[in-house]
Amino acid sequence: MKQVAANMAGTVISVLVQPGDTISEGQDVIVLESMKMEVPVQSMEAGKVVEVKANIGDFVNDGDIIVVLE
Amino acid sequence: MRKVLIANRGEIARRIMRTCREKGVATVAVYSDADRDLPFVREADEAVHIGPPPVPHSYLNVEAIIAAAKSTNADAIHPGYGLLSENEAFARRVLEEGLVFIGPSPKVIGQMGDKLTARRIMQEAGVPVVPGCEDSLATVEEATAQAAQIGYPVMLKASAGGGGIGMQICREESQLLQAYQSAKGRAKAYFGNDAMYVEKYVERPRHIEVQIAADNAGNVIHLLERECSIQRRHQKVLEESPSPFLDPATREQLCEAAVKAAKAVGYTGLGTVEFIVDENKNFYFLEMNTRLQVEHAVTEEMTGYDLVAMQLAIADGQPLPVEQRDVQAKRHAIELRVYAEDPVTFLPSPGTISLYQPPAMEHVRIDDGVESGTQVTPFYDPMIAKVIISGETREEAVERAQEAMHHFLITGIKTNIPFLQEVLADEQFRGGDYTTWFITERTTKTNHK
Numbered sequence: 001m002k003q004v005a006a007n008m009a010g011t012v013i014s015v016l017v018q019p020g021d022t023i024s025e026g027q028d029v030i031v032l033e034s035m036k037m038e039v040p041v042q043s044m045e046a047g048k049v050v051e052v053k054a055n056i057g058d059f060v061n062d063g064d065i066i067v068v069l070e
Numbered sequence: 071m072r073k074v075l076i077a078n079r080g081e082i083a084r085r086i087m088r089t090c091r092e093k094g095v096a097t098v099a100v101y102s103d104a105d106r107d108l109p110f111v112r113e114a115d116e117a118v119h120i121g122p123p124p125v126p127h128s129y130l131n132v133e134a135i136i137a138a139a140k141s142t143n144a145d146a147i148h149p150g151y152g153l154l155s156e157n158e159a160f161a162r163r164v165l166e167e168g169l170v171f172i173g174p175s176p177k178v179i180g181q182m183g184d185k186l187t188a189r190r191i192m193q194e195a196g197v198p199v200v201p202g203c204e205d206s207l208a209t210v211e212e213a214t215a216q217a218a219q220i221g222y223p224v225m226l227k228a229s230a231g232g233g234g235i236g237m238q239i240c241r242e243e244s245q246l247l248q249a250y251q252s253a254k255g256r257a258k259a260y261f262g263n264d265a266m267y268v269e270k271y272v273e274r275p276r277h278i279e280v281q282i283a284a285d286n287a288g289n290v291i292h293l294l295e296r297e298c299s300i301q302r303r304h305q306k307v308l309e310e311s312p313s314p315f316l317d318p319a320t321r322e323q324l325c326e327a328a329v330k331a332a333k334a335v336g337y338t339g340l341g342t343v344e345f346i347v348d349e350n351k352n353f354y355f356l357e358m359n360t361r362l363q364v365e366h367a368v369t370e371e372m373t374g375y376d377l378v379a380m381q382l383a384i385a386d387g388q389p390l391p392v393e394q395r396d397v398q399a400k401r402h403a404i405e406l407r408v409y410a411e412d413p414v415t416f417l418p419s420p421g422t423i424s425l426y427q428p429p430a431m432e433h434v435r436i437d438d439g440v441e442s443g444t445q446v447t448p449f450y451d452p453m454i455a456k457v458i459i460s461g462e463t464r465e466e467a468v469e470r471a472q473e474a475m476h477h478f479l480i481t482g483i484k485t486n487i488p489f490l491q492e493v494l495a496d497e498q499f500r501g502g503d504y505t506t507w508f509i510t511e512r513t514t515k516t517n518h519k
Contacts, residue, residue, distance in 0.1 A: 008417040010448055034448040035410070035418035037303075059448075062419070 002069035004043045006060040010034030021049045075139045078150025080439030083110035089378035098142045102128035104447045123449040129153045146170035155361040172385040174339045182358040186229045192355045195334030200354040202269025210250045223271040228257035234304025274505045279344040280328030281369045284337045285390045292325040302509045309365040310404040314502025320351045371403035371460040401460040402467045408455040410446045413489040420448040424482035429474045
């Protein structure tokens with residue numbers, strides 16, 4: 001199973017994909033905010049989104065799985 | 071002045087308190103829930119809780135800060151840098167409450183905070199500005215017309231901007247068309263003002279700024295320059311002074327232009343005039359920062375003057391304690407900013423510091439805001455410490471800086487110390503020949519989105 005992990009610890013400020021979406025490699029899936037900086041999290045692989053594990057306002061840690069791809 | 075409230079946090083709150091203590095001035099810290107256990111709260115004579123962690127509810131909460139000043143009978147407020155330091159309405163409110171604002175007048179803060187107004191004032195005063203448009207752009211068509219007249223590449227900027235937000239280099243019309251709406255949107259979101267303008271983009275630029283000080287009687291001096299070209303995401307990482315790029319004649323012209331700029335706006339207090347310097351040593355006014363800079367310590371270690379003491383004296387109505395002819399570069403000074411961030415991607419790395427052991431060396435000054443056990447939260451700026459090193463020569467300072475970084479131990483979170491070591495060892499840096507592209511040229515494109 002392919003997954004997308006958070007690239008830093010921070011708060012989820014926007015979720016750009018939903019289950020069922022087909023995404024391409026390098027596409028932004030979530031935007032995190034930490035220490036006054038907004039950072040998009042990109043998918044390293046193409047695929048179909050099965051699950052989005054983070055909601056707006058959630059705090060995630062570096063390496064946490066936030067999106068699961070088929 | 072008997073008691074100063076410091077409307078800031080972390081290292082700069084501690085730095086200001088140090089001088090206050092030396093001058094016999096009592097200090098009041100204000101803090102959010104997230105900062106309850108930080109050293110600056112403990113070290114202040116008094117500390118007042120002002121709200122929850124997010125800055126709009128605490129460090130930008132004007133009512134809470136004014137109430138804290140009133141309840142502790144503080145007679146002055148020092149805003150530090152960032153946060154409310156360049157907020158015209160806050161400065162005005164402080165004065166209306168009968169308190170001293172340690173900084174320039176609200177009017178000057180407002181004029182310099184609006185980049186287009188600042189450009190206009192400087193141009194009228196004969197200070198060189200980057201060729202660009204006079205007024206804000208009404209439409210994207212106007213943007214492309216202006217850009218065509220100026221000539222590409224151009225820099226698209228927000229008039230209320232700062233920190234690189236809403237700024238975009240456009241090398242051709244298609245890029246400007248693409249960038250315009252999103253930059254405008256970001257400016258609106260961040261500054262509540264989406265006035266945009268374009269100016270000529272200076273290739274291979276250097277950021278060199280001049281420290282100035284002005285008293286209430288109209289005396290203005292400069293305290294030489296700081297070379298600030300080593301930046302990531304338009305934020306400074308390393309600053310040094312004297313600049314290895316400037317020759318004595320250019321330095322003199324630059325510093326004179328800064329004094330002229332300060333006089334043109336009737337400046338009082340400490341301020342910094344930022345310039346962009348091209349390959350041929352032509353310089354242009356970029357902006358004026360109407361506050362104490364993060365990197366003020368470079369000037370202190372180079373000249374031997376305490377800039378915070380100077381701020382307090384000026385705010386107290388005293389004349390400048392220093393004459394221009396006495397200002398000299400006595401040493402070479404370098405500041406390294408230690409950020410809680412990944413040294414490769416430069417992404418924030420909040421967490422708990424398990425071990426914090428700064429170097430204890432002669433000619434190495436540490437201005438920091440954390441200790442072992444400190445939780446570095448995601449709410450604020452990632453800078454946790456500044457290391458300011460000086461030497462008889464630049465070479466000596468750089469070598470001492472390498473040793474200092476080698477002895478700086480921080481565990482539990484990631485820091486940019488390995489990256490700072492790379493910079494110090496870099497051949498181009500050692501040669502003193504670097505531009506604002508220095509970091510970008512050494513890292514992959516994906517790190518700098």
